Structure formats: structure tokens, C-alpha cells
Amino acid sequence: ELRKEVYEAYVTRASDRGPNAGKWDNSEIITEQLKLRHEISRMLGFNTYSEKSLATKMAETPDQVLGFLNDLATRAKPQGER
Known part of the structure; x- marks a missing residue:
């Protein structure tokens, strides 16, 4: 039971789920980071961040x-x- 509790707390940290749901939720920051990655990739002539990342x-x-x-x-x- 303790192992399950520790695992759940670990995999849901800094999210809107789990025992500390919302306490350290950084979903908005991650969403903004993904938008910026996409925007920068487009500015550099790539269709997606994946394409930009694979360039090297x-x-x-x-x-x-x-x-x-x-x-x-x-x-x-x-x-x-x-």
C-alpha cells in the first residue's frame, strides 16, 4: 500500500491530479512552453517542434x-x- 501511495504521489507531482492535486500544478507553464516551442519552430521554417528538434x-x-x-x-x- 505504501509503495502504491508513493508511486501515485511521484507520477502526479506538479499536476492537477493525485494527493496534492493543484498544489504545485504547472500545467499552464507547460502549455505556454509548448506554444512558444511551436511558435519558434515556425519562425525558423519548421512545421513542428519535432522537425526542429530532429534537424541536428x-x-x-x-x-x-x-x-x-x-x-x-x-x-x-x-x-x-x-
Whole structure:
């Protein structure tokens, strides 16, 4: 029971949920940060923040990243089920 309580408090910290709901909620700050990231990305000629972020990385598109992650999950699942 204690483990569950600690886990719930940890995963809901600084949010509008959990035992301290709203006490340290930073949802508005996160929303503003996401809007600014998108705005800056558009100013720099990218359609999304994901595209901007990938400009300096090995993957070229968000679809490549998702494809890689889906493939990784498919390959890892049998190992996790053992």
C-alpha cells in the first residue's frame, strides 16, 4: 500500500491530479512552453517542434522516429513477456 501511495504521489507531482492535486500544478507553464516551442519552430521554417528538434539528429523525420520506436517495441515485447 505504501509503495502504491508513493508511486501515485511521484507520477502526479506538479499536476492537477493525485494527493496534492493543484498544489504545485504547472500545467499552464507547460502549455505556454509548448506554444512558444511551436511558435519558434515556425519562425525558423519548421512545421513542428519535432522537425526542429530532429534537424541536428540522426533521424530525419518524426515518422522515422515513430517507426524506429514501434519496431523496437515489437522486437522487445517477446523478451519482456518471458
